[in-house]
Amino acid sequence: MTDDVAVAAPPDSAPRHLAPGDVGLVAPRDFVYTQPFAFKSGQTLPGFTLRYETYGQLNATRDNAVLICHALSGDHHCAGWHSPADKKPGWWNNLIGPGKAVDTRRFFVVCANVLGGCQGSTGPSSLDPETGRPYGVTFPFATIRDMVRAQKLLLDHLGVSQLHCVIGGSMGGMQALLFGIKYPQFVRRVLAMATTARESAQAIAFNEVGRQAIMQDPAWNAGDYPKDGGPRVGLAIARMMAHITYVSDASMDRKFGRRKKETASSAAYNFDIQFEVESYLRHQGQSFINRFDANSYLYITRALDQFDLAQTYGSLEAAFAPVEAETLVVGFTSDWLFPPEQNRDLALAMLRAGKRASYAELATDLGHDSFLLESEELYALVRGFLERDQPYTFDFAI
């Protein structure tokens, strides 16, 4: 997902973290699991850490939790502000907060950085206690299932008895679907957006080019690089390319068109930045390398590529057979990475499997990242799905 689709900040004069509807200042915490954890690959870790945030309060019956699952480049910080000086709030701040679509007065919202990630959870950039150096590519191969299992252990640790809902877009949607499959008694609602039961060849192809850009960068060094080093050039290239797939031709044309930078006259006949879209892409690449680990990028894109519900379970209907949750799948018309048909097909397979499922398609022109956009239509869908028949009538004081 992009760095700058999140809700626009109000003018600097306003104390943004105190804006009505925001969860305000939040702080991440670490869940340290100290028992051996076996990955789907057969590899094990002696334990792991998940960095997570929560907003709202768990109710007495411990069943008002809403788990938010993040996408490839996301993290646990999905709402609120870490400090009044932050330039941006959490990545889904427009959706989550007191009175918002995911209403933190009603729900206990949990979001964790995935296993294999690089924002505080254990991943390839974590230090291997046996060597004192980053795991690098010796880190166990993490699948979407492994990510889901680790988050279930976190929810157990938090004392959640049942998930009111699990919500995610893109890779988060894959996790949401798998939560419903693996823990049918535990998950009451699944809300998956801009996702797929398996990537197409084109999506795999884009991920592979990104991986090649990283692995062919000499600084990758077979995954063995210091924390502040690594294949920054390759990672920036991967991000620039991937970013194009997160938006749409129409939205890029509206935002940049063929407008040229003011300095472009001197650049007309060389290879400096000439078009605004070039400058924007380079910014996307540069800001990404300062916050993301290249090996995590390799691991997580591989997890995405390998996710294939029909192959794993024999068919989509067989995959969804155990599901008890009500499911809502939301597709976006301009999403060409995980196109609307792939989202619709999820709901159709669930219906064929005799499950309560629905599909909503929103007309947008922002592409794959549409699930992050400010959209009253999306908010209403989410609110309606979360609050329908829900028993929580109390209002927590924040």
Add this chain to the structure above:
Amino acid sequence: MTDDVAVAAPPDSAPRHLAPGDVGLVAPRDFVYTQPFAFKSGQTLPGFTLRYETYGQLNATRDNAVLICHALSGDHHCAGWHSPADKKPGWWNNLIGPGKAVDTRRFFVVCANVLGGCQGSTGPSSLDPETGRPYGVTFPFATIRDMVRAQKLLLDHLGVSQLHCVIGGSMGGMQALLFGIKYPQFVRRVLAMATTARESAQAIAFNEVGRQAIMQDPAWNAGDYPKDGGPRVGLAIARMMAHITYVSDASMDRKFGRRKKETASSAAYNFDIQFEVESYLRHQGQSFINRFDANSYLYITRALDQFDLAQTYGSLEAAFAPVEAETLVVGFTSDWLFPPEQNRDLALAMLRAGKRASYAELATDLGHDSFLLESEELYALVRGFLERDQPYTFDFAI
């Protein structure tokens, strides 16, 4: 364009270069222009070479010539075979030959590697006579207009009095359109396919990521590298990514889907090749770096990005005002690089400008490279457009 869309070769036992309808063995020639050539940028060269091929014979009135303009990664070898040992014929061999849609019994077909290219024509990899070293980025910035002007000088040299038609797909289509605009008395028909009056922000963005992959490769060395060296890694990354934009999601899914390599079981939990589409893409990248110069890639993508008829002439209608040629524009439904609408808009602007123009849209699922596909529908369109009202009733003996 891709390396492998060209017509499939018959079984090895057949002498393929003698196949009926093929132009047979052909040899490139060099046109050496020895007068100063001023580029649109104001830079000059003391002269240049264009490598070209011709098929068929120029008639007595010297007006049966058909100029073929190639795309970004194409060259002058568009039909026939250089040697019986060749693995593939010229890139448009399915379209061009005796009795084919571009019938070499009727027409004198000319195709030249563009100025700025790297297949024999003068470009950044050519030796600067002043230094004895490759020009690199000191080569003048070449625009589509410069490419067109150089080809016009070749046609003058060949004694062509009038072009029966200029044909091109993608960047070749841009050249075809500009030929009609710059030399209205000289061009009788323009056939442009899978092209655009200007790239969208998304197309510029993909080109920019490719350029960054090249320029950030340390081996690029600010464009100064030996003939056999250079940014091979960056160029391969650029090509892999660009290749995805030349085909379609549907065609990749049909060709590869999620099929895994036979060796994939061992690769399931590492970053080796796992899916067939990965192997295919790496092959595309590797074969490209053995035939293409990275600096040429920078120059030609920049020329593509800068092409903008409406901006150059004030409007598309103003751009087409001088055109005398009949024009046929062909778009392909699955082309998401230069989508059908952008092709249709060319013909519409010509019609608004009072020109004889038509638009044909072919339903394909091969994406941008559809103009290279074997398609009886395309052949019939091309033949009909070339032979309608045409005065050449003679039949050359080949």
